[in-house]
Amino acid sequence: MKALWRTLTLSMLVVITAGCSLLEVNLESGIEPLPQEQLNMRVFSRDFSHVFYSGVEHATDRMVAMELDAATQAGRPVDILIESRALMWKIGAEQALQRSIFQASPIASMVDTWALTAQMAAFFETGAGADLFGPYQHVAVAASRALATEFENTSRGFLSRSDFNTHQQFIADYVAAHPIIDLSFPRTSAFNAWLAFRGISELEAVTTFGTVPEVMSDISDRMAMMSEQTPKILGWKAQLYALHANINADEIQRTLQEISTTSREFQALMAQSPEMMRTLAVDMNRELSPLIERLSEVTDDKLAQLSVEREALVLMVRAERQALEEMVARERVAAAADLDHIAQQAVEKAFQQLTVTLKSLILYFVLFVLVIFFAPLGLGVWLGKRMAVKAP
Secondary structure: OHHHHHHHHHHHHHHHHHHHHOOOOOOOOOOOOOOHHHHHHHHHHHHHHHHHHHHHHHHHHHHHHHHHHHHHHHOOOOOHHHHHHHHHHHHHHHHHHHHHHOOOOHHHHHHHHHHHHHHHHHHHHOOOOOOOOHHHHHHHHHHHHHHHHHHHHHHHHHOOHHHHHHHHHHHHHHHHHOOOOOOOOOOOOOHHHHHHHHOOOHHHHOOOOOOHHHHHHHHHHHHHHHHHHHHHHHHHHHHHHHHOOOOOHHHHHHHHHHHHHHHHHHHHHHHHOHHHHHHHHHHHHHHHHHHHHHHHHHHHHHHHHHHHHHHHHHHHHHHHHHHHHHHHHHHHHHHHHHHHHHHHHHHHHHHHHHHHHHHHHHHHHHHHHHHHHHHHHHHHHHHHHHHHHHOO
16 A cells, blocks of 8 residues: 555656746747758858958069169159059958858859959969060969969868869859959849759848848958958048049159259359349340249149149049948848847747646646546545455
């Protein structure tokens, strides 16, 4: 009888313990995090951006320095086209990289950045930019090919052999079909073409944007990159504008030196022959007056042109700043919308889990009542029958 009561007590404890465990409500957010492979793609693409910027800027600065040395040794003016094209390469390539890296999907960023580096290498090797830098073309070819090779070799490290071969074949076909045509790097994202190549629909391509910390980290990276690169790009645009503003500082300095030398010689001559110098001064005044008036008119025109160009530069900088502010505002609105959607999903998931938990708790409570009230009654009836049978 005591053994039977011990068994019954243990059974009741097990039921009570199981029911109490249901009180631990696990509130899942319902937001699926990014797979580890995609996180690796995002980190790799963001790290590669610094390598890309450094490689392009080093190559352009080297070509400009080589042209300056060659012009100095040959005693000729510096070729302004070399410096202009170098600035255009930095501006176009770095803006194109920002558009390719900062996409919603890490896969899209990886594929499009890979395509961009391959397109840039083909552009300088055999494409429309094969003769842009003249005798310094090999510098542009080597730098662009090194960047494309580095991205491809690093991609090999976190892609399987079959996936890497598939991506490599797609990149080769895409570069052949969509070459870069000039230094402004006009292009569209290669992600849609990659989806068509793999036979994946757009709805299946992006299943999640990541958890809240992952989304906030992505936005932080974008803001940091924009704040770092935008001043540099604006400075390069100002330099490019100044190169084509018809203002040659060397010529102005040389003219001022010649005027100073002539003035000193004229003063020495006047000290030697005062009478002749006075007559010469009258004649020069009469002869040079039209020239001075003409020079004054030309100077006024140049100053007016400089004022107009300066206003145009101010407008360009203002437009760039406004575009940057609009871009930051759009990113903030998009981030706020994502956070609202994530919070709504979290609340819905929590209430669904709580409903399931309450139903289970009610079921176990009913079972517990049955065990408490009806089990002893049934046990008593059974024991009574056995005792009645054993009675003489």
